Amino acid sequence: MNAVGVKKHIPVLAKEVPEILVQNPAGIYVDGTFGRGGHSRLILEKLNENGRLYAFDRDLEAVEAAKEIKDSRFKIFHAPFAEMVERLDSIGVTEVDGVLLDIGVSSPQIDDAQRGFSFRFDGPLDMRMDKSTGQTAAQWLNTASVEDISKVLKTYGEEKFSFKVANAIVNLRKKQPLETTKQLADLLSDVLPRNKKDSQQHPATRSFQGIRIFINDELGQLKMALNAASSLLKPEGILEVISFHSLEDRIVKRFFENCCNPASHIDPRLPLTADQLPKPLFSKAKRVLPGKEELETNPRSRSSVLRYAVRTAAPWNEQELT
Ligand SMILES: C[S@@+](CC[C@H](N)C(=O)[O-])C[C@H]1O[C@@H](n2cnc3c(N)ncnc32)[C@H](O)[C@@H]1O
Structure with a gap:
């Protein structure tokens, strides 16, 4: 706990x-979800004096917390991670060695009643x-249609x-x-009704999650960021994504x-030569789950899934994600 509980x-x-993530200590890395900088600090420890870490967070409180990191190899942007290409380009960075996305909300966000994330x-x-x-969740819920x-x-x-x-909701308002x-x-x-299969789960869990994902366009941001991060990666660069629920992980x-x-x-029946087939954009995709000790x-690690893969040298080709 910190001073404000x-x-x-x-x-x-x-x-x-x-x-x-860090295969080159002199490389350029991106932490798309700074939060309170837990991962950023660990990445910085792995870099040498030539390495660089660029972080992003759309939450001003996270950006404020980043001021504690007094390290000339580090810079944070107050911006959605979907904008990483443009933001990095503005400081002359056009390719990177690795990108981390640890998506979702942070504990300080959930645990601060004033942020309205928790029931x-x-x-x-x-x-x-x-x-x-x-718009806030309240503004949206007070104006949206029943169907929406x-x-x-x-x-x-x-x-x-x-x-x-x-x-x-519409009747109450x-x-x-x-x-x-x-x-x-x-x-x-x-x-x-109470969830019979999981009596521990509060009935508000699912609706709070749904409204939060919508208000922050979380899945739209993720889809844009997967393309943005991949387009920035050098050959052999690594993209890591940690997700906390099945919608994101899918x-x-x-x-x-x-x-x-x-x-x-x-269609394998098409008369195409190997040269004419599209080349893999990533290789070695792997999934990592937290171990018993973690x-x-x-407990927050319980639903986390890390997926990562290594970028090939094939030119980036924007992926349509439904
Ligand atoms: C799970 S926390 C990250 C925790 C961080 N890895 C750490 O060790 O402290 C997710 C953070 O990502 C931020 N975030 C979520 N979606 C974002 C987006 N689209 N763009 C930028 N930041 C985002 C949230 O504000 C939150 O601070």
Whole structure:
């Protein structure tokens, strides 16, 4: 805990991430999700005096926390990671040796009631990672149609009773606007049955997740960043992505599968020579899960999955991700 009672963010796969990523101590690396700099610090330890680390975070509090790192090899951008190509280009960096994305929210974000991410604490229903832009969860829930709310809860929260919840939200806001996390959590507890398979899971879990993913366009950001990061990587450069739920992991897995086997979608009956087939853009895609010890000491690591792959020399070819 720090002075304001916010839990410290322990980086997941702290040993594996820098070990896999940093193959060249004099290389240029990107941490797309600085958070509280757990991984950034470990990456910096692996670099020599010529190495560079460029970090990104869309949360101003994370960027503020980065000021503690007084190291001339390090620079942080307050920007979404999907903008890494343009931001790095503005300082003359056009290729890098490795990119890390540790996606999702950080512990300090979840544990700060004022950010509105958690149904466990009462606070303003905000949920924006970047408080300087975009609409809050409350603004959206108070104006969106039943159909749109239901679609978000179903698609991003995998909430079976999405329409029932959306209806209840619209009925409540006719009487009073939704303003706090407690109002929403209470509504969800009233409307939804307890999960029989997982009685530990609060009924609000799925809806809070769905709304958060939508408000921050998390899956859109991930898809753009996979392309952006890959286009920056030198041959032999490494892309690492840590995700925390199946919606994200599915996107990353499919992306690496397509990039490693781009010819797999081509009809084998077509009269194409090996030279005419698309070349793999990545090789050696691997999945790493936290070990027993980490699972015991860092409960947040429980749902984490690291996927990484090594960029080939084939020119980058923008991947369409659905
Ligand atoms: C799981 S935490 C990263 C923790 C970090 N690896 C550490 O060790 O402290 C995710 C962080 O990424 C940031 N983030 C999420 N999506 C982002 C995006 N699209 N662009 C930039 N930052 C983003 C969040 O604000 C949060 O601070």
